[in-house]
Amino acid sequence: MSSVSYELIGDIGVIRLNNPPVNALSQGLREGIWGAIKNAQGDASKALVLVCEGRTFIAGADITEFGKPPQAPALSEVIAEIENSCKPVIAAIHGTALGGGFEVALACHYRCAIASAKVGLPEVKLGLLPGAGGTQRTPRLAGVAAALELITKGSPIPASKAKSMKLIDRAIDDDLLEGALAFTRELITNEAPLRRVRDIVIDPDSIPEGLFDDFRKRLEKRSRGQLAPQHIVTCIEAAVHQPFDQGLAKELDLFIECLLSSQSAALRHLFFAERTATKVTGLPKDLPTREIKSVGIIGGGTMGGGIAMxxxxxxxxxxxxxxDQTAINRGLAVIDKNYTISMQKGKLTEGQKTHCLSLISGTTDYADLADVDLVIEAVFENMELKQExxxxxxxxxxxxxxxxxxxSYQDIDQIAAATNRPQDVIGMHFFSPANVMKLLEVVRGSQSADDVIATAMQLAKTIKKVPVLAINCYGFIGNRMLHPYGRESQLCLIEGSTPEQIDSVMQSWGMAMGPMAVGDLAGLDIGYKARQGLSESGRGDPKTYCIADALVEMGRLGQKSGAGYYRYDPETRARSSDPEVLEVIEAQAKRQGVVRREISDEEILNRLTFALINEGAKILEEGIAQRPSDIDVVYVYGYGFPPHRGGPMHYADSIGLKEIYEKICTFRQQHGDTYWTPAPLLERLAQEGKTFAQWADGKI
Ligand SMILES: NC(=O)c1ccc[n+]([C@@H]2O[C@H](COP(=O)([O-])OP(=O)(O)OC[C@H]3O[C@@H](n4cnc5c(N)ncnc54)[C@H](O)[C@@H]3O)[C@@H](O)[C@H]2O)c1
Known part of the structure; x- marks a missing residue:
């Protein structure tokens, strides 16, 4: 059955698209639209309406066609056919019109949409830019500043906003087709012009001086190191200064550059990785889950409050x-404050805030939890307390x-052993701030029941988190890998580097924050206290923690005490270097018999990232993570790893495992084998010339 049909309703030709589930722009649909527009040119219709069956307008490109040889007609040809139609074409939008779907709508002469519809150009999220005129038509309709924001952010916007930006001409209240036909009749009656967006000219003098340069600088902060957002600015600049066809050619060139870039490959990898991570190997898809209609949370501190939200x-x-009541009040006050901040940012209405707050109540009595379907414990990190x-x-x-x-670290099985129902016990490891961070590490204990695992994975989706399943081990996936990363940052520090150098290397490479700044944010006392609870041998080599300990003992706990690896302005929290820290580092190096040397940026980057990767390989081999792409999801969504590098395991594959293996062997020669023994899986794959992804494909 064809995915495109045509019907004449009075003097309006209705082109209906039907390519379930989301009317993706696959080859068949492109051909169908192209043919329908062509055929309608000579018939009795006076105008054409483009409308979709099913739950949405064209939701985007067919992502499965990426990387395959292009099949005619290209989207640009379909779009040209629409725009060059001798009769007005009206897009009637419901659901989501995204990416190529919205570009099709932009090529129409008019656009109408129902109120619940959303439109947008999310290509940047896959390291791409709209390659079928989106960067040229959006600024012509919405203005340059609005187009820059919309396309570099990539987030869909509601129809009402799109209308205020002139991207939509008419809002439809009830039945979409009826509304679209009425709008079209009006256009016919009024002999509305055949309005081609390409013909709109943007007056270069209307653009404030320095607008593009300023925007580029903002992007350097917001999307550090990313190619696509900068290219989008170049395209929009071309829309202002060059004729339409030249702008289009520029857009195509830069689109292809993005498409072939390692950044886009990484972001597309993540797109699929996030979806794959939700699947649990060995669990039937239709396994019944438990219904979660109410939740209890133990501990209303930093994490408990965020989890409650x-x-x-x-x-x-x-x-x-x-x-006690004081602790309840403190916890609820923080939650209230967080909602108020969201409200001030326009993310929440007063009514929504009141509603959310009304759903959270405090108690000191465990008997009040008799009927809840799920309890999440978030008290201090102490095994005895948790067992109690x-x-x-x-x-x-x-x-x-x-x-x-x-x-974050404790043994799930030991916690479960304090109950008579270990099958009902599981880890649900949120990340701080728990109301913001997208990752949820679901940790299965040795006795966690299948339906408990399935419920936790599904629940993550309900609360808009990205779940990744881990098997119980010290630190699970994320924190276990963080350990060698932190260790190398401490060793680089004592061997010759500075907090500024280490943070700047990692941040310029793309990490959301460098490891020293993260330490200051989390509080250096957390690690200190954890070490105090360990034996001397359990703490490991003092070189890996003596600087942090010395800082804590000086009262430098990080941001909360105004100083840690850096000094922090009490008002603005702006950080600055502190010569006192260098003195501490040098004194500790002397005490440990370390002769400080110059450490290159490259060495810092390789030691930190390769330590992560090596631990990741061990985690895979032990089956702690289900697949390499799950580790990538953990690091990007939980630890600020740059998405455009795809996560540590994808990054490893992209540089080649042989190179990483050889470098780790060099580190072993230089620093000994305590820390630098290559993971057997890494060694094997390096020798076989394979990638982690290929290993996963062969295994699963
Ligand atoms: N802070 C983080 O970044 C982070 C991230 C992930 C996981 N975690 C884990 O989350 C847990 C909580 O950490 P946090 O940072 O929220 O700690 P926190 O100190 O901010 O909060 C702990 C809360 O638990 C309450 N509490 C203590 N004993 C209690 C009891 N018997 N009954 C009820 N409440 C009790 C305390 O009053 C306090 O408000 C820890 O296991 C930690 O490892 C923390």
Whole structure:
């Protein structure tokens, strides 16, 4: 059956697209539209309406065609056919008109949409730019400043906003087709002009001096090191200064450059990785899950409060258990403050805030948790305390309540052993700030029931998180890998580097923050306290922590005390270098018998990232992570790893495992084998000339 049909309703030709599930612009659909427009040129119609069946307008390109030989007609040909039609073409939008779908709409002479529709050009999120005129037509309709924001951010906007930006001409209240036909009749009656967006001229004098340069500088901060956003600016600049066809040619050139770039390959990898991560190998797809209609949270501190917000945000009531009323009030006040900030940013209305807050109540009584479907424990990182709490939960909660812990490191099985229902116990490891960070590491204990795992994975989706499944081990996936990364940053520091150099290398490479700045943000006392609880041998080589310990002992706990590896302005929190820190580093190096030397930026980058990758390889071999792409999702969504590098394992594949293996062997010669023994899987794949991705494909 053809995916495009044509019907004459009165003197209006209606072109209906039907390519389930999302009317993606696959070859068949492109050909169908192209043919329908061509055929309609000579018939009795006076205008044409382009409308979609199913749940949405054209939601975008057919991503499965990426990387395959192009098949005619190209989208640009279809779009030219629409724009050159001798009769006005009106796009009737519902659902989402995204990417190529919105470019098709922009090529139409008029656009109408129902209120719930969303439109946008999200290509930048895949390291691309709109390659079928989006960068040329959007500024012609919406103006340059609005187009720059829309296309470099890539987030869809509601129809009402699109209308105020002149990207939509008419809002339709009820039935889309009826509304679109009425709008079209009006256009026919009024003999509305055949308005081709390409013919609109942007007056270069209307562009404020320095607009493009300023925007580029802003992007350097917002999308550091990324190619596509900068290319989008160049395209929009071309829309102002060059004739339409030249602008289009520029757009195509830069689109191809993006398409072939390693950045886009990395972002497309992540797109699929995020979707694959939700799948649990070995669990039937239709396994019934447990219904979660209410949640209890133990501990209303930094994490508990943020976790509570996630559930309230989607309408699930939360009972927050704290030690006393003062702690309850403190926790609720922080939640209130966070909602107020969201409101001030325009992300929430007053009514929504009130509703969310009404869903969160505080208690000190575990008996109040008798009926909840899920409890998430988020108290201090202390095994005895956690076990005590799980024993109480076992006693207080109804059978089948899922008992989850947000622990960062503790053994899930040991926690489960405090209950008589280890099958109902699981790790749900959120990341700070828990109401913002997208990652949820779901940690399966040795006895976690299949339906408990499936429920946790599904629930992540409900609360808009990206879940990744890990098997119980010290630090799970993310924190276990962070350990060697942190170790190398400490060793580089004592061997000759500075906090500024290390952070600047990692940040310019794309990390959201460098490791020293992260330490200051989280609080240097956290690691210090954890080390205090370990034996001397458990703490490892003092070179890997003596600087941090010395800083803590000086009262430099990080941002919260106004100083850590850096000094922080009490008002603005702006950080500055502190010569005192260098003195501490030099004194510690002397004490440890380390002769400081110059360390190159390249050495810092390689030591930190290759330490991550080597640990990642061990995690894969041990089966802690289901697949290399899951590790990538963990690092990008939980640890600020640059998305355009695809995550540590994709990054490793992109530079070649042989090169990494050889470099690790060099590090072993230089620094000994305590830290630099290549993971057996890495060694094997390097020798076989394979990638982690190929290994995963062969295995799964
Ligand atoms: N902070 C982070 O970045 C982060 C990230 C991921 C996971 N975690 C983990 O989350 C857990 C909580 O960390 P946090 O940073 O939110 O700690 P926090 O110190 O901010 O909060 C802990 C809260 O637990 C409460 N509490 C203590 N004992 C209690 C009890 N018996 N009953 C009820 N409440 C009790 C305390 O009053 C406090 O408000 C820890 O296991 C930690 O490892 C923390």
């Amino acid at each position: 996630n559930f309230a945000n989607v309408g699930i009531p939360v009972k927050l258990v704290e030690i 709490i799980f024993a109480k939960l076992d006693h207080s909660c109804k059978p089948d309540t899922i008992l989850a812990t947000n622990t």
